[in-house]
Amino acid sequence: MIHYPYENFYEMLFLITEEKSSKKVIFIEDKSYTYTQFLESVDRLARALELVCVGKGDRVALICPNSAEFVMSVFAVSKLGAVIVPINTMLKNEEYRYILDDCGAKILITASKFAKEVDGLCESVASIEHTIWIDKAPKENTCHLVLDEILTNHLHIHTPSLAKLDDTAVIFYTSGTTGHPKGAMISxxxxxxxxxxxxxxxxxxxxxxxxxYLPMFHSFTFAIMVVLPFFxxxxxxxxxxxxxxxxxxxxxxxxxxxxxxxxxxxxxxxxxxxxxxxxxxxxxxxxxxxxxxxxxxxxxxxxxxxxxxxxxxxxxxxxxxxxxxxxxxxxxxxxxxxxxxxxxxxxxxxxxxxxxxxxxxxxxxxxxxxxxxxxxxxxxxxxxxxxxxxxxxxxxxxxxxxxxxxxxxxxIKDLIISKGINIYPRQIEEQMMLLPSIKLAAVIGVNDPHSGEVPIAFIELEEGYEKTTASEIKGQLKEHLAAFKIPKTITVVESLPKTATGKVLKRVLKQGNY
The missing domain is CATH 3.40.50.12780 (ANL, N-terminal domain)
Structure with a gap:
């Protein structure tokens, strides 16, 4: 039986701060935070979230760059017994909308550099009550709040976290063979x-x-590079x-x-x-x-x-x-x-x-x-x-x-790993077949010296679209898929290899003889 010294992240931070109060825990550019300074920032952010009605079990989504605010959000959400949902910052608007709808996010914390792709999410995703911007808001209304402004003049005190050891702490979204991301609930x-x-x-x-330096939304970075140092x-x-x-x-x-x-x-x-x-x-x-x-x-x-x-x-x-x-x-x-x-x-x-x-x-x-x-x-x-x-x-x-x-x-799965990020061919195939020019698409991964693997696609074109180019298809896909999911090459074939039941034989494509 493994002994765990803490119930949650916030309790861990508070107890360690009592012991290591003046030790510097975070260095970022020309700034640094001691454990005491970081705890004070977390308490203030937790109070701000509490004021916008975040409570136990609520989901707080992060579409946020590597920053001290990302880390503060993780611990502040833990203090309230809520659930943090770190999301890939390289996705597109409709991909974000699906994830936010699926997890029922109450609050979205983001930054102005992602303003284009998060545009309209606060208004269109029913569960989201506020978008909190860590720097500046592109819109001024009750839906959009600026972090520094809601922190101003709000008192904060230490109160024990509501989160228990077996409560869900984080939801990591990882795509599956169905083409839709799945939320892995991690306690x-x-x-x-x-x-x-x-x-x-x-x-x-x-x-x-x-x-x-790797993106904090990734489960590997989040657990082993962001929270483990506190532990x-x-x-x-x-x-x-x-x-x-x-x-x-x-x-x-x-x-x-x-x-x-x-x-x-x-x-x-x-x-x-x-x-x-x-x-x-x-x-x-x-x-x-x-x-x-x-x-x-x-x-x-x-x-x-x-x-x-x-x-x-x-x-x-x-x-x-x-x-x-x-x-x-x-x-x-x-x-x-x-x-x-x-x-x-x-x-x-x-x-x-x-x-x-x-x-x-x-x-x-x-x-x-x-x-x-x-x-x-x-x-x-x-x-x-x-x-x-x-x-x-x-x-x-x-x-x-x-x-x-x-x-x-x-x-076993058709998973492609590019620069440590999972890419699932089914999602790309489904998006490609939404285009009027594409009759059938099959995506596989090929070795790449720089990325580990990259996706490539083989397609059958619909009648009347014989002059459609790979460049045109990539341009259309850029509106719906993150850049790292766009196939590196798109090859038009007369007919994809299939089984008797019509399933594409990807192993034939992977052999490189097609």
């Missing part, structure tokens, strides 16, 4: 299990300093944007970062970059952690040769598991393996009948433990398909060696 217990496990696996201490009584360095990449290098050196987490695309960029000699000599990094997709053997070997004083640890996870499942231990890493299951978690490799397979044989990876989500919001059918007898079916094909190290072999 405080789920996330704290990840923190306890990460502390043990990474040998973390209060002296560690994390850097946060460890350590610190985090927030970089508002991944570009310019040179700034990440600069902040890593100047702020003495010790834990650097990223995805393969970042590590490939680090290897290609002409790093100054003083960075290689004077950086404080002791561990690099990679997730999202596998690093190539070439990348791993080059990385070890470049950063000789640090250890690269590959890991594996998914939003439905809060998110980390397995990571290589510091004392022994295996090339191409995602490591051993984290403390308190169990994994099995099973066949289609859910029967466990022998060591070394490939099958579906299933997971059990306190990391397993509560279920999908408003989707009991999908929940029942995914969680069976306490085991979560990942949809990934894997194998385990005699020492228990996990190796990801392939994916």
């Amino acid at each position: 405080n217990r789920n996330l704290f299990s990840n923190f306890v496990a990460a502390r043990e696996r990474f040998d973390l201490s209060t002296n560690d300093r994390f850097i946060v 460890m009584r350590s610190s985090l360095v927030i970089v508002p944007s991944i570009l310019p990449f040179s700034n990440i290098i600069k902040q890593t050196l100047l702020k003495r970062v010790t834990v650097f987490m990223g995805v393969p695309d970042i590590y490939n960029a680090l290897i290609r970059a002409k790093l100054p000699w003083y960075f290689l000599w004077f950086n404080s990094i002791r561990i690099f952690v990679s997730g999202g997709s596998a690093l190539s053997e070439d990348t791993l070997s080059k990385f070890k040769a470049t950063f000789r004083r640090a250890t690269m640890l590959e890991g594996y996870g998914l939003s439905e598991c809060s998110p980390a499942v397995a990571v290589n231990p510091i004392e022994k890493q295996k090339t191409l393996s995602v490591g051993l299951p984290l403390y308190g978690y169990k994994v099995k490799i099973v066949n289609e009948e859910m029967m466990e397979l022998p060591i070394g044989e490939a099958g579906e990876l299933i997971v059990s433990g306190d990391c397993v989500m509560q279920g999908y919001l408003n989707n009991p059918e999908a929940t029942a398909e995914t969680i069976q007898n306490g085991w979560l079916r990942t949809g990934d094909i894997a194998k385990v060696d005699e020492e228990g190290y996990v190796y990801i072999v392939d994916r």
Whole structure:
């Protein structure tokens, strides 16, 4: 039985502040916050949310850049016993509308840089009562509020959080084969299990300093790079944007970062970059952690040769598991393996009948433990398909060696992972077939040296649209899909390969002979 020292994020913050009041917890550009200053900001924001009637169980959506306000929102919502819903900031208006409708968000917290894509959401999504802007509002009315204005002159006091260990803390939206995003409900217990496990696996201490440059809405970044540092009584360095990449290098050196987490695309960029000699000599990094997709053997070997004083640890996870499942231990890493299951978690490799397979044989990876989500919001059918007898079916094909190290072999689902972000072909296909020119579409993922994978499409055109170009189709898709979901290439074919029942044979397309 795992002991959890806190019921929720806010209780954690309050108790740690009593112990580490003057320690700096957040560094962002030329600003910093001590634990005391950060707690005061959280209390003020919680009071502001309370004044607009946010209470226990309410959903507060975040379409927000990497910022101190993002982190404050997470803890303020926890104080009120409400649920935070971090949303991908690269989506389009109609994609946001679906998610906000599905989760029943009461409040949307956002920034002016997203004004175009969030336009009209406050007025068109029935559940949203207010949009709170962390900088400036594009409209002035009772629906749109500016954070600084609602914080002015409001008293705030410490009151215990209403949130319990098994209450839902976060809803991560992750797309599925149906084409619509599904909300994975993650409890405080789920996330704290990840923190306890990460502390043990990474040998973390209060002296560690994390850097946060990947988007905070991502489950990996949210849990392991944003909230875990608080659990460890350590610190985090927030970089508002991944570009310019040179700034990440600069902040890593100047702020003495010790834990650097990223995805393969970042590590490939680090290897290609002409790093100054003083960075290689004077950086404080002791561990690099990679997730999202596998690093190539070439990348791993080059990385070890470049950063000789640090250890690269590959890991594996998914939003439905809060998110980390397995990571290589510091004392022994295996090339191409995602490591051993984290403390308190169990994994099995099973066949289609859910029967466990022998060591070394490939099958579906299933997971059990306190990391397993509560279920999908408003989707009991999908929940029942995914969680069976306490085991979560990942949809990934894997194998385990005699020492228990996990190796990801392939994916059962058609999931495409580009720069650590999940892309689901079905959603793209459905959107493409809404266009009058497209009769049938099939999207697959292909390897890409910069992104890991990118989507490409094969299409059959409707009669009368034979002159339609790929460029025209991409232009039409840009109105409805985030840029990273737009197929890199669109190939027109006379007829897609199909089964006798009309299902497209994607394996034929993936073989590259079509």
